Amino acid sequence: MFDPKAFIDEQVEAIRGAVKGKAILACSGGVDSTTAAVIASRALGDRLLAVYIDTGLMRKGETQDVDVTLKALRVSHRIVDASDEYFEALKGVTDPERKRHIIGNKFIELFEREATTFGAEVLIQGTIAPDWIESGGQLRDRIKSHHNVAGLPAEMKLRLVEPLRDLYKDEVRKVARALGVRVAERQPFPGPAFAVRVLGEVTPERVAVVREACAIVEEELEAAAGKGLMTLPWQYFAVLLPVQSVGVHGDVRVYGHTVGVRAIESVDGMSGTYSKIPHEVLDRISVRITNEIKSVNRVVYDVSNKPPATIEWE
Numbered sequence: 001m002f003d004p005k006a007f008i009d010e011q012v013e014a015i016r017g018a019v020k021g022k023a024i025l026a027c028s029g030g031v032d033s034t035t036a037a038v039i040a041s042r043a044l045g046d047r048l049l050a051v052y053i054d055t056g057l058m059r060k061g062e063t064q065d066v067d068v069t070l071k072a073l074r075v076s077h078r079i080v081d082a083s084d085e086y087f088e089a090l091k092g093v094t095d096p097e098r099k100r101h102i103i104g105n106k107f108i109e110l111f112e113r114e115a116t117t118f119g120a121e122v123l124i125q126g127t128i129a130p131d132w133i134e135s136g137g138q139l140r141d142r143i144k145s146h147h148n149v150a151g152l153p154a155e156m157k158l159r160l161v162e163p164l165r166d167l168y169k170d171e172v173r174k175v176a177r178a179l180g181v182r183v184a185e186r187q188p189f190p191g192p193a194f195a196v197r198v199l200g201e202v203t204p205e206r207v208a209v210v211r212e213a214c215a216i217v218e219e220e221l222e223a224a225a226g227k228g229l230m231t232l233p234w235q236y237f238a239v240l241l242p243v244q245s246v247g248v249h250g251d252v253r254v255y256g257h258t259v260g261v262r263a264i265e266s267v268d269g270m271s272g273t274y275s276k277i278p279h280e281v282l283d284r285i286s287v288r289i290t291n292e293i294k295s296v297n298r299v300v301y302d303v304s305n306k307p308p309a310t311i312e313w314e
């Protein structure tokens with residue numbers, strides 16, 4: 001039987017033994033990195049710095065939630081607002097793989113900068129067993145470079161400590177509960193965030209449209225699932241398409257954005273079928289998006305399965 005309390009005590013001791021100076025940790029706000037942050041903070045106090053990078057590409061309220069959570073858990077942390085740097089680096093870039101590489105490289109550059117400023121000698125990561133088992137095996141999806149931007153490369157000149165590396169997700173959740181970590185169990189979200197949900201160039205304005213549209217899709221599907229109208233899909237979100245189309249507002253012709261809604265059923269993200277959302281729910285989503293986001297005049301629903309499509313549009 002897995003004993004979360006004994007595990008926590010054991011890891012606090014192990015981290016104290018392994019880290020004599022300072023350590024830094026990349027916190028994405030997810031359950032793994034937040035749990036690792038709380039354990040490391042118990043071991044090291046102010047000798048730990050948890051760093052969260054706000055790329056400007058995050059979901060509505062996400063950065064603030066992370067800040068509130070880490071404060072409540074008394075983890076010493078720093079929120080780095082790097083949105084200007086990300087938008088600058090992504091200027092004019094439309095190719096999805098280039099977007100991924102730019103975002104990953106920028107993350108490493110910023111994190112190295114923070115580590116040097118803080119004087120860290122150790123990097124603590126929230127890696128769990130499936131992360132390293134999958135990366136060593138043949139299971140990796142080679143269709144897109146799925147490097148999680150919260151995962152840092154071994155070439156960084158920091159010694160690596162991974163307190164959760166033998167745990168599976170259900171065990172991490174038990175440890176999280178024992179530590180009082182309450183991270184909302186949100187659906188999977190890609191590391192490059194909204195950069196791959198804005199098709200074409202990533203600008204603050206276009207990200208703002210998709211952020212709002214995604215929040216509406218989440219709210220409406222979660223409300224519908226709460227009322228028993230449907231079960232919650234594996235993933236559900238909006239994308240901003242790189243097309244303008246003609247519409248009408250009152251008597252006036254407008255040339256506006258098109259938003260695509262994606263909802264898919266899957267077990268592991270490797271394959272999936274599009275969700276058969278009730279039309280009344282789709283209707284609410286469409287009306288809300290076009291009413292609340294004035295620059296959007298058309299909403300389409302994605303009825304493709306994976307394969308041949310992928311879950312994300314980029």
Ligand code: XMP
Pocket residue numbers: 100141143144145146147148149188189190191192235269270306309310311312313314
């Ligand atoms: P696709 O679009 O390949 O997505 O069918 C499968 C799952 O992976 C997520 N995804 C990513 N996750 N970095 C990530 O960390 C990425 O670049 C990335 N691209 C896709 C996607 O949201 C889905 O859960």
